[in-house]
Amino acid sequence: MIIARNVSKKFNGINAVNDISFEVKEGQTLVFLGTSGCGKTTTLKILNRLIEPSAGEITIDGKNILSLKPEILRRGIGYVSQNNGLFPHYTVAENIAIVPNLLKWGKEKTSERANALLTQLKLPVTEYANKYPDELSGGQKQRVALARALVSDPPVLLMDEPFGALDPITRASIRKEFLELPELKSKTIVLVTHDVQEAFELGDQICLMDKGIIVQTGTPEELIFKPVNEFARNFFSHQRLQLELSALKFNSIWSSLSDASPAPTASLNSNQSLWEGMEMLSEKNEDVLIVRNSEDGSLKEISIQTIQSVYLENKRNR
Amino acid sequence: MNEQLNLVQFMLQQSDKLLDQTIAHIGLTCISLLIAVTIGLPLGIWIADKKRVAWFVLGIAGILQTIPSIALLGFMIPILGIGALPAISALFLYALLPVIRNTYTGITGVDPAITESARGMGMNKWQILFNVEIPLAMPVILAGIRTATVINVGVATLAAYIAAGGLGEFIFGGIALNNTNMILAGAIPAALLAILLDFLLSLFQKANLKKMRKVSLILPVLLILFSSFYIIPYTSEKVLAGFTPEFMGREDGYLGLKSKYQLDIPTVVISDAVMYKAAFEKKLDVISGYSTDGRLKAYDLVTLEDDKTIFPPYYAAPLIRHDVLEKYPELQPVLEILSGVINDSIMTELNYRVDYQKQLPEKVALDFMLEKGLYKKPQSGAGTETVRLGSKIFAEQYILINMYKMLIEGNTKLKVVTRTGLGGTKICFDALTNNEIDMYPEYTGTGLLVILKPDKITLDPIIGNREKVFDFVQKEFSDQYKLSWLKPIGFNNAYALMMRRSQAQSLRIKTISDLKNYLSNENHQH
Secondary structure (H helix, E strand, C coil), X not given: CEEEEEEEEEECCEEEEEEEEEEECCCCEEEEECCCCCCHHHHHHHHCCCCCCCEEEEEECCEEHHHCCHHHHHHCEEEECCCCCCCCCCCHHHHHCHHHHHCCCCHHHHHHHHHHHHHHCCCCHHHHCCCXXXXXXXXXXXXXXXXXXXXXXXXXXXXXXXXXXXXXXXXXXXXXXXXXCHHHHCCEEEEEECCHHHHHHHCCEEEEEECCEEEEEECHHHHHHCCCCHHHHHHCHHHHHHHXXXXXXXXXXXXXXXXXXXXXCCCEECCCEHHHHHHHHHHHCCCCEEXXXXXXXXXXXXXXXXXXXXXXXXXXXX | CHHXXXXXXXXXXXXXXHHHHHHHHHHHHHHHHHHHHHHHHHHXXXXXXXXXXXXXXXXXXXXXXXXXXXHHHHHHXXXXXXXXXXXXXXXXXHHHHHHHHHHHHHHHCCCHHHHHHHHHCCCCHHHHHHHHHHHHHHHHHHHHHHHHHHHHHHHHHHHHHECCCCCHHHHHHHHHHCCHHHHHHXXXXXXXXXXXXXHHXXXXXXXXXXXXXXXXXXXXXXHHHHHCCCCCCCCCCCXXXXXXXXXXXXXXXXXXXXXXXXXXXXXXXXXXXXXXXXXXXCCCCXXXXXXXXXXXXXXXXXXXXXXXXXXXXXXXXXXEEHHHHHHCCCHHHHHCCCCCCCCHHHHHHHHXXXXXXXXXXXXXXXXXXXXXXXCCCCCCCCCCCEEEEEXXXXXXXXXXXXXXXXXXXXXXXXEEEEXXXXXXXXXXXXXXXXXCCCEEEEEHHHHXXXXXXXXXXXXXXXXXXXXXXXXXXXHHHHHHHCEEECCCCCCECCEEEEEEHHHHHHCCCXXXXXXXXXXXXXXXXX
16 A cells, blocks of 8 residues: 655756645556656656655555665565666566565575566566567567566556557557456556556556646546546547546446346456447457356346447436 | 798797787786776766766866877876886876776666666666676777777887887887888787787677676686786896897897897887986986987996997098099098097087087087187188088087088188088988088998998908908998098997996996896896
């Protein structure tokens, strides 16, 4: 759990971050969203003291971050930097072993853990462990960077535009992988992005930032349907439909869907969004798909028409 | 082809020396490089972190780089004397800029995303420096070291001027002796050395980023290894000799000292520009000089008697064309007035006044003529006939030519035109035979070895004997060139070994044989 109170950062008298407060609950993902220069990256780097705050108080799991030596603090926090930051002169295995070496793990423990992570990230050990970063694709590098941040199993993970260097297609697929990764389910994650779609897919909570302050904090649904001001409204305007569909989960419109006859397979679960439902429909070229409720296991049917009508109905009700 | 064969023969014949010089050359280059890296690398790293002082440090190193290498060596001598220390210091200063600049460029050029992720993972400043920044900057740093190496191999040839050894000994010896093979025997290995070291370093550089961690370990070890090649040529020697590159290569020089005297003395090679001073400052004990050089007096040095006469006599005498003597018979007695008037020490004194007290040669000549009562007022206006006197381009000849002018104008009705500063022997001699001048002062040894160049069989029986040399050149010049050697003036401006007066006296050394005996006794005792 991360709690930040009244945090500010001044660079040469100018407030890059101005008196912001936020919380990230254990196991949740908080996304800082905003245009470049809004202070989101500064905020992230204050959390592991790559940038020292000018004012304010931050605690991680109850401990004031200023009470630790920065190096010690950072070794306990996973960090994925912009452009992956892999060491070009280290192999994949050596890159992953950096933090374990700093923590003075034994060789065996390190390689065991590294191999487990690589396997989980679909990078076969025999093939990739001894490769150098410049022999990997962008997506593979990103996965190695993630493995490097996760290797010591830190409770908190900070990610600075982790998918920023990837092309849109790789990006979408690696994001999907990311969501499904069991390692990440229990982590408290703070992620910075300028990509609205990414924020909506990954964030439990989103902090929309502008000019060093937090404009609005809330779930994707809150942000898209209840913008607090003109800025928040305008921020999402150019892809509003897609975002609204992404923000709406089947859970919240469950009652509007018609029951499905018992079927052996469900393609979707109720935690997924209407947007994902539409994607799946077009991808599989099906007229109807089955959604399973992740709580009670009940099944419902969806089609393009039903999605359209429940979406419009939902919109009218707000 | 013939030339090349000779070069190979020369190199084989001199292989001992060549090896010594090459080793010394590698040593000089590597020691200075090692120091430059030891100091330049941390300095470059430091300024990469402190941008404000970076321009200042790089500026100073840049200025050092622009000082001409000979001048830099010259600056070193008053501070550090001669030998390895000033040479290494000068080379170190040259190597410094490329090392600092490339370290700075390399470190500041490391992708900030990489150093930041290193910090973000909890590496401290030093861990980042040694595990990230230095390995990643290493290709650029190595490029700087390569530049410095090539510069140093080149500049290290100049170390021979200040008794630090190296391949410059052959190069400068060859230039002084006009011996192409000797020049090439120094120049070719120096060039090969530069190429070789550059190539070796390029291997490191190409070893790609991944092996840079190993390179940063191997390189210092190799440098230290190469540096240890260079054993500083003198450590606790009682008596040390410094000879010019020219002297080292001459039969009537170092080679003769070895063969005729069996003189076995620790020797360094040094430029004559700094040799006398180095003897004065007790950096050297025995030097090879010219016996009438003004610096002999300036630095209170004495010449050792050449008791086995390996140095041919260089007695100065007027050299004149036959037709001039026939046309103006009154000239010969006038030109022979100086004979017996000037001995070695007087000539040294006169040279000293010109070279060190910066008096004009005219004034020195006039003062001397007045002192000896030889001065007569010019018999002006009497005749229109002129004789043309020439001289080579150094103080002694200027003084002599002014004396001859006074004597001719005072004692005959002839007018005198002087053509001074005619460069070297060849120019004066050609001017004389081509009827462009009528007379100039020449040295018997020069006439013998530079102009006549007789073979060894003719040379050996006469070389040590003043009269025989004179008679030989007198006869040959007359027969071959219709030139006359008049009576020698009396001083002998030959090669000589010199020592400090105080040391020579306390060791009771007066002759070269004394020196030889002293040295072999010393060796015996040890």
